[in-house]
Amino acid sequence: MNIFKQFYRSLYSPKDIASFRTQGIWKTIAYLLILSIVTSIPTIYYLNKGMNDGIHTLASTMEEDVPDFRIEDNSLHSELKEPKVINKEDLTIIIDSTGTYNEKNISSSGNTVALLQKEFVIVTAGQAQSFEYSYFGNITATKSDLTDLAQYFDSIIPMLTAIMAVVFFIFLAASKVIEAFILAIFGTFFARILGKGITYKETWKITVYSMTIPTLFFFIMDSLETNVPNGSLLSWFITIFIVFLSIKEIETKTPIKE
Template identity: 40%
Template sequence: MNVFMQLWRSLYSPKDIARFRFQKIGKAILYVFLLALISSLPLAYHLSTNFIDGIRYMGSLFENEIPSFTIENGGLRSSATQPVIINEHGLTIIFDSTGQVTKEKVERATNAIGLLKHEAVIVTNGQAQYYSYTMFSNMKLTDRDVRSFLETLQSLLPVLIPLTFLFLYIFTSASKFIGVSVLAFIGLILRSTLDKNITYRHTWVMSAYSVTLSTVFFAIMETLQTAVPYPAFLHWFVSITVLFLAIKEIPSVKTHD
């Protein structure tokens, strides 16, 4: 049975998962790498798309919306006489070289970037971080420098995106292997409870296939950008349930009078 048929059977058949326990451990390891790939692709796609769109948007913003400016000697200077406030895509951008906008006003936004008179404020999900311009005390930063940096970043995207996916895939693979190994230990407890004659190698292989349903479900939800409540609890509940049903399909140890 090829790996894709095993993937399909693992979605609905605990009996087949029980039969997979006899296969070589190497095949199960490759299967976990496949599940890691399935988990990584939707997230990598959305991260890459958002990153590309974000760079393009910021480039357009500094080209057309934000006035020319200079940051030096700990202060923001420009020819603007009024603050520039932009609200788009759930993000508030405030440019103020006049000193009229306070950091407290920027903090009220859920997601915001504030280039204020003496500091930059970045708010992410209501959490604010501050960056004083004094860190540029020995240098001069202009809007041209920012646009040049964004252009350089955009030219590096063909390299940055594959590297991002690689790191994401490695992290996801490591998480999958750790999760499967923990689930396999839980399988040993289930083995004792159900009186089945299987080893840790068997429970590890079965655990690799038992996480299939949860992995595919969350990959679909990530693709659709749909939030799932209590994802960790749901993942472990489904995986343990599938593993329990698979172990239950194994013939019990026979006792002799």
């Protein structure tokens, strides 16, 4: 049976999942990589879209709407008497040389790039990261320099997102492997209780295919940008439940009477 048929059968048939335990280990590993690819698609798509839109907006806004400024002696200098806040559809840019803003009062904002008096702050998905200008040494930079830098990053977005996608996929695949190893422990416990004579290796294969339903469910939720409370726990619970149903389908060998 090919991998795509196995994917389909794993959505509804614990008996088929149980039968996959006899196949080669490399086919199961390949299936796990496919699950990792499915899981990563929505995140990589929105990561690419967010970076592309954000950096493109930043580059054009820096050139057209941001007033002149310079960073010198580890501080932001401008002729502004009050902070300049530029709201775009998917990005907010703050230029503040007055000291009005800090990381705390912009950390709840949406996607934001803020050049503040002593630091610059990037906010994405409600998470703020701040960097003091002093971290980079006693630099001197102007609006023109930062505009050129933003335009440069805008031109290499495809390469940046490709690198980030590869790194993200590697970490995701590794986490899937670890998850399968941990959940397979529950499978060996079920096998012992139910009196099924299967090895840990076979249980691990069953566990990998039992991850199909939660993988597809969270693929749909992530594609719709819908947050699922306690998603990891829900995924583990569903997988463990399917592992139990699959192991239950395995025939118990009847001892031969002498």
